[in-house]
Amino acid sequence: MAQRLCALGLQASVLYGCADEGAGPAAEAEAPGRGLPVRSSLAGRLTPAQHRNIASDVLGVELSASDLAVAGGGIPQEQPSTGLFRNGADGQAAADDYPLAFARLAAQIATRVDISGLLAGVAGCADAVSPCEQAFVADLGKRLFRRPLSARESEAFTALHGALRAEGLSFADACRGVLEAMLQAPAFVFRLERELSGDPARARYLDGFELASRLSFFLWDSAPDRELLELAEVQALDGSPAALPALRRQVARLLADPRARRMTRELVRDFAGTERAAFVGVTPALRSALLDSMVATVDAHLWEEGAPIRELFTTRKLSFDRSTAELLDLTPMAEGQHLYDVSPLPERVGWLSHPGFIAGMGDAQVGKLVHRGITLMTKLMCRQPIQLPDGLEATTADFNTMYADLTERQRSEERQKRGDCWACHAQFEPLAYGFDRFDAAGRYLGALDAQGRALPIDGWITDDLSLEEAARPRYADMAELMALLADSETIQSCMAEHFLAFATGRASSEIEKAFASPVRVALERAGGDLPAMVQAVVTSELFRALAPAGPAPEGQP
């Protein structure tokens, strides 16, 4: 097949196969870089969710949670890497167990795949007995590797098919063996880009296949479909400015597909951290229900209503299922997720007041405000806490012992009196005051705690640290807090930064921070809804270009 591609002179064959295993794409003819510096690429191992989605989308094999569970030999769940999201390539753990898990899953998928159906979809393989192994290898390889196979790869996998046939395997079983090998190959297991291609001194636009892959992993958490690959193959899609109209059309198409809901689920899961809820009485089922309700809340707002992202902070419609409604003493409805109008509940304003988010902040007892404040600062303002001074742990323990009888807010006010504490705590604690009437599960406690002490929720936001503390925007209740957050440019930029990091599969860095502000501006101009955010992100050069990690291999362009 690769030879056929070469004969046709298609860009794909120039890129990935033929004589020299690579040459510069058309996208390199014009280089990015007039704007902000972009990133070099880094191999990112597929997450369990991506593995499951590709098995389903490309091979029609549905992997259950137990298939993917470590106990059953599945792929270890990624921890969020250096950033917020689990799809990040940075800092991924690597160990003996991973190849083993991929090998087990590959065998399992190869056993379960409808090989006749797979062959029927390959041009030239009308049935499972025709001698069409080259076409099968080329077709399957392109879907799984997200680009055409090189001549070397094509030869290797075709040779494997031959070797398995020589062992007496049927044509179809030999195809299963090829599939099993492809599912363990680096081009499948890792998201790879041509890091050393092009002039090492300047950034280059992604070629069509690289862009198709970034796009599909961002929006579908899966491999590109045939349409994306075909567009890449005929050079109708790449990272260059000339291809922007085609890129926008593809974004619209992918967003219209139900698979795009995977994007919001992954984003919300890692942003909210609901799966880490650890309050007393939480169960895996309740954690899962909280996450589902949180995702349903966001989906209803962004997908069904098409409302602006910033209005997530002020929405009065939150989704709950029976168990989460019961957790909050709301009247449970029938099975499934239901949107509740929470307008009569002054404490429930915006997605951050959903128990799925509050519970995801952790179950701290003493120090709850500190904990929540840091969480809010990290997630809403994309700021990390400063280095803790030596000996702080002992000081904190003493402080907490000394003020054990005070409420969280009173302890915070004590910290305000200590300049050495407040210099840092001022950056985040006041953000959390508004949440002080929620317990670790996100249940509303009322205006007084169990001892009858007042739980004030007024405070101020800390998005602009250049302002004197007294000049920082103040809020009296949850509604005012959420209105301030919704209007904060810092927070909207941070949301853009999260999208950029998630879209590129990298932990956020100064480069993402630099792109966040222009993305925010583009988002606002385009109406501020989810499609506008996605368009702003994918049309940014950060998404469409990469900085070569070094010179190309000797003799290669």
Next chain:
Amino acid sequence: MRRGITRRTLLRGAGSVAIGLPFLEEMGLPRAGAQEAAAPARLVTISFGLGIPAEQAELELEGPLEPLAPFAGKLACFSGLDMGQAHSYGSGTTHFKTGDVLFVGEPQKNEYTAAGPSLEQLMLRELHPAGAPTRLSSLSAGLWFTYGAPSRYVCHWNYDGSPGPAPIRRPTRLFAQLFGESMPSSGSEPDRARRARVQRSILDTVLEEYRFAVGERSYLGAESKAKLRIHLDGIRNVEQRLIPTETPLMPETPGCAAPAAIQDPDGLPYDQETPDTPQLPGVFKPHSAPMDHLAYLEAFKLQAELFALALRCDLTRFGSLLVTDKGGNLQFKGQYTGAAVGSIDFDVETATDSIHNELFHRQRLPEIARYQHFTMTGVASALAAFDDPMFVEANGKTVLDNTLVVIGTEYGLDHGLSGVFHAVAGGHGHFKPGFYRQQANVIDLYDTLLKPYGIRSGIGTRHATFRHTPQELTAILA
């Protein structure tokens, strides 16, 4: 319930067993002498959390270190080490920073990535650049129940500083790792030999793809290649565990016989989820329900015995054991008594708070000594498993003698980063036993330990300012 690997099971009635050593060409030791040359270079780290204050380590075997007394003739202890470089990394609480420096030496790259490899991975790469000569490149086991950054429980840092596997908690899972498991079949079921050839063909194709991807003609950059190389190393595990061959996974020598199925000691939350929630100083958040302290020691001992089995059967030569996680908020049940230090009632001490907060943050030194005496009992069980005289190797030495065991912790004096305790056991006769109070950075110790193996560690080259003069602890070299 059977809770351990009995010698009877292992020896099947044999007396003292001399275990065959690997071929000479696979060994990494300089040929200083015939006896040493017969032993493969091995390195195992044993770590524990929260540290031993220098003044207690300086009590030598009359304080919390008392359980190590049986190994005094094989043990070099250090009470004056410094890990201050942990503070060089920007944000975060100190425990995850020290966890990254322990056995690595340099400040971490970021919250999830160390500056480089841990000692055992460094030795593995330096002595075996083409890949480990054993079925498992390395092994990591231990007990941990903490949350947060991986450095709190990960002891294995890959060559590029990425975290290796979390230690295996369940002894039964460790058992499966050593003795293998079956592969699900795909397609029609050929006979065993044919099936092996089929699997071999598949894996050979996969291996070739990885070799190309990390090779000179690859379009990948150095960092991606490093990541793929680690994956490539792991494929050896696939090859040897999943492809049916006539060659058994374990050598067919008496000391390597598969013990009867083992069971995990009851009462430990082996499968507890570990949500990645930040742990704030002073915030009491127990990392697990209170655990029976005897079951804890029993589970660790079982892990250590399996680990010793893996070493003496040459399934691996490198690895790590974790007795207690770093900065963990553990709670225990029951009363523990150490002859030299007295008793600690865990039910009382951890009724409302963790060992970490209740003892270490409040600097209750007598209770700290008792708790770490308990921890040292765990360390001693590992040394005993390694030093079992029933299993002498071809050079007449025990596995402990033929292994460099580096014991370390994260904190020292006043729950700070000076006066940090480390110890070295075994080490192929390269080190002089004793107690050393010399002030030095952990980098100096790590460099010194690797030197007799012909390894210039490179640790600390970017952070030379942390070194002390004369940069080597020459006094410990035999």
